[in-house]
Amino acid sequence: MPAIAGSLYSVDQFFGKQPDEDRILYHFLFSTPHAAEGLAVLGHHLILANRVDDGMTFWNQALKVSEKFRAEIMALAADMFGTDQTLQLFLPDDFEACAAAGLDSRPGAVRDALLQRAEQLWVTGGFRQTNAVVILRGRQLCGTGRSAEGLQVLRDALQLRPFDIELRKTLALLLDENGLYAQSLDEWIRYEQLVPGDPIAEKAIKELAKRPPTRLEGPKKL
Structure with a gap:
C-alpha cells in the first residue's frame, strides 16, 4: 500500500474506525496525482476488486503522468480483458509511446500491435525527430x-x-x-x-x- 494510503489506514485504526477504502484511494489520487507507480498499482487493485471503472481512472491517470508503465498496464489488461479491448483502451496515437511500450512488452499480440502502430505513425510523420x-x-x-x-x-x-x-x-x-x-x-x-x-x-x-x-x-x- 502506498505511503499516503497507508498513513490514512493507520489514522483510522488509531481512532478505532473501520478503514474507509474509498477515502484512502481517492485521497491518494487527488493528493498525489503524479505518483505514477502508485496509481498503476492501485488501479490494478481496484480492477481485481471488480471496480473496473475506478481502476481505469487510476490507470489513465498513471499514463498521463508517465509512459513508463504502459507496457505493464497493457499486459495486465490483456490478461484480464483480452487483446482487442486492451488495444481499444490503451493503444496510444504517438510514435514514441507506441515504440517504447512495444519494445518493453512481452512477445505476443499486444507487442505486435504496438510496434505495427509505431511503424504506421513513423510513415505518417509530422513530428520532430x-x-x-x-x-x-x-x-x-x-x-x-x-x-x-x-x-x-x-x-x-x-x-x-x-x-x-x-x-x-x-x-x-x-x-x-x-x-x-x-x-x-x-x-x-x-x-x-x-x-x-x-x-x-x-x-x-x-x-x-x-x-x-x-x-x-x-x-x-x-
Missing part, C-alpha cells in the same frame, strides 16, 4: 527484424551529430546485440573517447576484444 525519437526508431527496427535499417538510422544520425554520446552508445549496444562485434568495439572505443573512464564502456571493450569478429565483418579494425 529528436534524439530520443531517432534512438527509438533504431531500436524499433532492430526489434522487428530490420536490423540493417535500424543500425543505418543511427549511423545517419551520427553523421550529423558525431559527438552525441547517447546515439553512439545505442549504436554500440545494438551492434553487439546483432553480433557485429568488431563494429561494436569500434563504437565503444569512440564512445570512451567522449566519456573517458566510463565503466560500461570499459567493460564492453574488454569483453568485445576477446570475441572473434563475425564472418560478415572480416578482421577487426582498431
